[in-house]
Amino acid sequence: MKLGIISFAHGHAYSYAKIIKKQKGLELAGIYDDDAARGLGAARHFKTTFYRHLPQLLQSTIDAVIVTSENAKHAEHVIAAARAKKSILCEKPIATTLKDAKEMIFCCEENNVSLKIAFPVRYNTPVKRARAIVKSGGLGRILAVKGTNRGTNPGGWFLKKELSGGGAAMDHTVHVVDLLRWFMGAEIKGVYAEIGNLLINEAIDDSGIVTMDFDNGAFATLDFSWSRNNNYPTWGDVTLEIIGTGGTLSVNAFDQKLELYSDTDGISWNFWGDDMNTAMLLDFTNAIKKGQKPAITGHDGLKALEAALCAYESAERGVPVTPRIFQIDWVK
Amino acid sequence: MLRVLVVGAGTMGGVHARAYKSLHGVELAGIVDPRVEKAEALAVNSSAKVFSGFDEAAAKLKNLDVIDICLPTHLHKEYVLKSVQLTKNIICEKPLARSLEEAREMIEVCGKKSVRLFVAHVVRFFPEYKRIRSLLDKGKIGSPAVVRTTRGGAFPKAWENWYGDPSKSGGLILDLLLHDFDFLRSCFGEVKRVFAKTLKREEASKEMIDYALVTLRFQSGVIAHLEGTWAHQNFSYGIEIAGRDGIIEYDSKKISPLSYQPRNKKSGAGGVKVPESPLASSPYREELKHFIECIISGKEPLVTVLDAYRAMEIAMAAIISTENGLPVTLGGHSEKGG
Ligand SMILES: NC(=O)c1ccc[n+]([C@@H]2O[C@H](COP(=O)([O-])OP(=O)(O)OC[C@H]3O[C@@H](n4cnc5c(N)ncnc54)[C@H](O)[C@@H]3O)[C@@H](O)[C@H]2O)c1
Numbered sequence: 001m002k003l004g005i006i007s008f009a010h011g012h013a014y015s016y017a018k019i020i021k022k023q024k025g026l027e028l029a030g031i032y033d034d035d036a037a038r039g040l041g042a043a044r045h046f047k048t049t050f051y052r053h054l055p056q057l058l059q060s061t062i063d064a065v066i067v068t069s070e071n072a073k074h075a076e077h078v079i080a081a082a083r084a085k086k087s088i089l090c091e092k093p094i095a096t097t098l099k100d101a102k103e104m105i106f107c108c109e110e111n112n113v114s115l116k117i118a119f120p121v122r123y124n125t126p127v128k129r130a131r132a133i134v135k136s137g138g139l140g141r142i143l144a145v146k147g148t149n150r151g152t153n154p155g156g157w158f159l160k161k162e163l164s165g166g167g168a169a170m171d172h173t174v175h176v177v178d179l180l181r182w183f184m185g186a187e188i189k190g191v192y193a194e195i196g197n198l199l200i201n202e203a204i205d206d207s208g209i210v211t212m213d214f215d216n217g218a219f220a221t222l223d224f225s226w227s228r229n230n231n232y233p234t235w236g237d238v239t240l241e242i243i244g245t246g247g248t249l250s251v252n253a254f255d256q257k258l259e260l261y262s263d264t265d266g267i268s269w270n271f272w273g274d275d276m277n278t279a280m281l282l283d284f285t286n287a288i289k290k291g292q293k294p295a296i297t298g299h300d301g302l303k304a305l306e307a308a309l310c311a312y313e314s315a316e317r318g319v320p321v322t323p324r325i326f327q328i329d330w331v332k
Numbered sequence: 333m334l335r336v337l338v339v340g341a342g343t344m345g346g347v348h349a350r351a352y353k354s355l356h357g358v359e360l361a362g363i364v365d366p367r368v369e370k371a372e373a374l375a376v377n378s379s380a381k382v383f384s385g386f387d388e389a390a391a392k393l394k395n396l397d398v399i400d401i402c403l404p405t406h407l408h409k410e411y412v413l414k415s416v417q418l419t420k421n422i423i424c425e426k427p428l429a430r431s432l433e434e435a436r437e438m439i440e441v442c443g444k445k446s447v448r449l450f451v452a453h454v455v456r457f458f459p460e461y462k463r464i465r466s467l468l469d470k471g472k473i474g475s476p477a478v479v480r481t482t483r484g485g486a487f488p489k490a491w492e493n494w495y496g497d498p499s500k501s502g503g504l505i506l507d508l509l510l511h512d513f514d515f516l517r518s519c520f521g522e523v524k525r526v527f528a529k530t531l532k533r534e535e536a537s538k539e540m541i542d543y544a545l546v547t548l549r550f551q552s553g554v555i556a557h558l559e560g561t562w563a564h565q566n567f568s569y570g571i572e573i574a575g576r577d578g579i580i581e582y583d584s585k586k587i588s589p590l591s592y593q594p595r596n597k598k599s600g601a602g603g604v605k606v607p608e609s610p611l612a613s614s615p616y617r618e619e620l621k622h623f624i625e626c627i628i629s630g631k632e633p634l635v636t637v638l639d640a641y642r643a644m645e646i647a648m649a650a651i652i653s654t655e656n657g658l659p660v661t662l663g664g665h666s667e668k669g670g
Contacts, residue, residue, distance in 0.1 A: 227574035
């Protein structure tokens with residue numbers, strides 16, 4: 001299967017490219033990037049073709065694309081790929097506005113193209129095991145969840161709102177919201193957030209806590225702060241503490257680690273668990289081969305984005321807000 | 333010798349009585365508990381007299397310097413007001429009272445009678461928390477930004493299950509999270525806004541568990557997230573403070589200076605593992621020692637009755653938030669306000 005990558009703006013493009021190069025049966029057939037220098041560099045590094053114009057990549061013989069452009073450009077790139085009938089794996093968040101997200105979903109539906117959103121944590125083995133326990137009734141009914149998805153200031157375009165759609169809340173709300181929906185099969189009915197610009201000098205949100213009410217009666221909080229400093233042993237985390245009527249479960253997606261004390265590299269945590277990105281990418285390509293619906297849909301991406309947008313609205317207005325998507329008749 | 337009467341011989345009464353027995357310059361004069369056997373067990377190796385009721389102790393014991401109230405929270409006010417007639421110094425377990433009205437009345441009456449009231453916010457005396465404050469003061473992590481705390485374990489077992497009745501204990505938020513409200517306020521100043529979620533009452537009492545997640549916004553901008561749990565198995569607590577230039581992390585589960593596991597020779601199975609974090613003087617003993625020193629010297633304690641009241645205000649705001657689903661803004665009082 002031939003894959004193209006649209007833009008190396010997001011660092012994950014490099015991870016995906018590396019995985020594709022390693023997998024038998026997958027080929028990195030071309031790269032497009034609106035930053036030609038960056039795209040050429042990546043093409044040289046991964047020994048593939050660089051296309052100066054997106055239509056050139058989309059007219060080539062590729063089967064699917066990975067969209068790893070700046071968040072605000074996802075819509076343009078996904079819509080172009082959908083019109084060219086290419087299957088799509090789109091980096092999270094799906095987009096920066098609900099309008100863009102809906103247009104992307106429509107366009108993929110119209111062109112009968114599969115759109116998958118990159119929520120790799122669904123492929124993290126301890127997280128999968130945790131969900132299996134929940135789904136088998138091991139916790140009884142879920143009452144509450146305490147989540148974290150903390151990280152490090154990613155810098156660059158992530159700090160430019162017109163490109164990223166927002167700071168830490170936009171960057172780090174969507175993963176755990178997606179997990180919560182996936183674990184509970186429930187939807188958010190209320191969002192409250194405290195958001196701060198407390199850690200970095202740039203004027204963009206870098207810290208905060210969001211509290212969510214779900215329609216199954218459970219509540220959850222999430223710390224989405226870019227609060228891991230340079231000397232912290234790792235860049236970030238995904239953790240869930242789940243309280244059920246039948247017990248409690250705590251899962252830490254990246255706890256399968258060694259502690260490394262190096263005179264050259266300092267102190268760090270060295271992860272040895274299964275690679276979730278590989279699992280996600282293979283599930284994407286296998287589903288295409290088998291003509292199956294993607295495991296994580298555009299709708300999942302939209303619901304996660306909606307929570308992040310609600311968090312911003314709540315922090316601005318100082319009250320809990322209700323997602324309104326179901327009140328708008330947007331599904332044709 | 334300061335003569336102390338301990339009222340209530342349950343969990344905290346036991347901790348306090350044992351501490352008094354080991355403190356110099358303190359005489360454990362009496363212990364009150366209708367469950368006399370409990371009081372008697374605490375009186376061993378001391379000259380303490382045991383009473384089944386407060387009034388009997390009041391009638392028989394003379395020259396009491398300190399009365400220490402270790403009763404269930406809903407009884408604090410009644411017994412503090414009784415004690416005012418008998419002594420010039422009262423030590424009361426936290427929370428000061430079940431409601432802010434009760435707390436105000438207690439503070440007012442003590443003020444009028446010139447009785448000093450000390451509230452046992454023991455977390456301030458835990459060495460790890462003291463160290464956190466000094467690291468913050470030294471600017472080791474720069475200006476603080478996001479704080480996370482956790483505290484709890486199994487649902488507390490106590491006299492007539494009074495913890496299970498929120499009208500007596502105030503529930504998890506007043507009883508347990510109060511510790512963190514007080515400590516965080518001592519580090520980061522006044523709280524501006526509180527948002528909180530907790531289990532539905534029916535759910536909590538049916539399962540005999542409780543759980544709460546609280547977000548605080550401080551006037552300084554600091555954001556804090558607190559977890560309080562009576563839904564887990566083993567007691568633990570932790571705090572993490574992320575600042576502009578660093579992180580302080582503490583998790584009692586990861587601190588294991590000593591772990592004792594005897595081999596059960598008969599059954600072949602391993603014995604129960606008992607972790608310990610021994611200190612020459614426990615935080616509870618340090619706390620009472622400090623209060624005694626303040627009583628002797630007349631100095632202000634490290635944690636004042638106003639601090640105890642302010643911590644309760646945060647707890648009450650959190651409880652209101654869980655009830656109405658809205659953020660609750662705290663009145664912008666000055667440092668000395670009442
Ligand atoms: N600082 C801390 O870490 C900490 C920890 C636990 C409890 N507390 C606080 O300490 C207080 C006591 O809690 P506890 O866990 O020890 O409760 P407990 O139920 O273990 O003890 C209460 C005792 O009071 C006795 N009692 C009841 N009515 C009485 C009366 N009228 N006169 C005399 N004795 C009476 C009961 O028989 C019981 O022995 C509460 O306010 C609680 O919130 C503080």
